[in-house]
Amino acid sequence: MRKRIISLIVTIGVVATISMQVMANPLSDKLSNQKSQLESQKNAYKKAQSNIQSIEASIEKLDSNIEKMYTQVDKTKVKVGETQKQIVKTTNDIQVAQSNIEKEQDLFNERMRSMYMNGAGSYVEVLLDSDGIGDFISRAETVKKIVEYDNSIVTVLTAKKSKVENQKRALETQKTKLLVLKADNEAKLAKLKDTKKDQSVLILEATKQEKLYSGKVNDGQATVDATMKQIQQMKDNLPNYTVSRGGSSSFSSNAVVAYASNFLGTPYVWGASGPKFFDCSGFMQYVYGHFGVSLSRTTYTQINEGSYVARGDLQPGDLIFFGTASDPHHVGMYVGNNSYIEAPRTGDVIKITELTRGDYVTARRVR
Known part of the structure; x- marks a missing residue:
């Protein structure tokens, strides 16, 4: 009897162990699959983010x-206007x-016509028709003056005709x-239209990619949210830096960042320098101008202003540039918290924006 009980207990134990292993294996596999899916999603999101950043850099x-x-078209228009004038x-x-x-x-021709109408075929005949030595000397003096004047007229006419011919050639x-x-x-404008078409396609693709992954968890958003709170704390501890066309003498890096944050949500427009629209360099110029x-x-000139700052030494208010050293095509302002x-x-x-771009070039401190 005792042997049967021991045998039954052993059997139950073996069955329980097998059952636990059978139950544990599916749970372990499920957890492994979930981890694999999560990693796959993270990789897909990172790839999408990288793709969006690449598209945005192209834009x-x-x-x-x-x-x-x-700018070139405007310069050409000015040249056209100057040339037309x-x-x-x-x-x-x-x-x-x-x-x-x-x-x-006409004056020269009139005198020649008058001389011939009076019966003189040449200046020599005028002299030969004189009535004596006194009249001869008088006529000779007159002829001399006429000849000098005629030569002067011919010289002036020749010079003016030459000048007019030169003007015509010019x-x-x-x-x-x-x-x-x-x-x-016309060639630049045609190229401009084609470039705008290419850009429109890229903008649509960027928008599509952003919408596609808008539901995914964005690690960078946490950084941006923290930065926004940090900026709000700056604003709370500073005077009220509202949008103004006038200047302010209370300069500090926090003040610059606080003032810049007033323009969050303002649309980007080529060549615009505020306050209703901005491009990247126009925004920096406007904020610092305040x-x-x-x-x-x-951007091409701002990258040479102020003093160089290493990436590890960035402070709020520093200008940061993207692209390449020979072609810096974008500029922003560091606000702290790697943003x-x-x-x-x-x-x-x-x-x-979180500072994660791979085409970071350099930074400049302008104070």
Whole structure:
């Protein structure tokens, strides 16, 4: 009896152990699968984020190229206008010169006609018809003056005609130059339209990607939220830096960041420098201008202003640049907490972004 009981207990124990192993294996497999799915989702999200950043960087480059083309087109328009004014002036000068030549030519012809009408075929005949030595000397003096005057008129007419001919050649050169400038303008505008089309496609793709992954957990959003709280604390501890066209003498890095944050949500527009619209460099120029700090207008010049700052030494208010050293196509302002405020690109608005981009170039401190 005792042996049967012991045997039964052993059997129950073996069955229980097997059952626990059978139950544990599915749970372990399920947990492993969940971890695998989570890792796969994280990788997919990181890939999507990287793809979005790459698309947005391409849009920024196009923004930069479009702005440069607009600048070139504007410069060409100015040259066209100046050339057109010069053409008008040269045309007027030619008309005046030709009018003066015609008047002097008429005067010369009138005197020649008068001389022949009085029976004199030449200056020699005028002298031979004199009535004595006194009359001869008088006529000789008169003929001398007439000859000198005629030579003077001929010289002046020749010089003016030469000048008019030179003006006409210059005018033809200017007209040719004007045609070249107009053709250059048309080519730039055509290229601009194609660039805008390419950009529109990229913006749609970026929007699509952002919507596709908007429901995913964004680790960077936590950083941005923390930064927003940090900026709000700055604003709470500082005077009220509201949007103003006037300047402020109370300069500090926190004050600059607090003032810049007033423009969160403001749309990006090429070449705009505020306050209703901004591009990246126009935003930096406007914010610093409020505090009496003068910045140049473009990313390409702002990258040379102030003093160099290593990435590890960034402070709120420092300008940070993206792209390449030879082609910095974007600028933002570091606000602390590994984040920066920026006017990003066409189709977007001023916002706080986590500093994770791979095309970071350098930083400058302008104070």
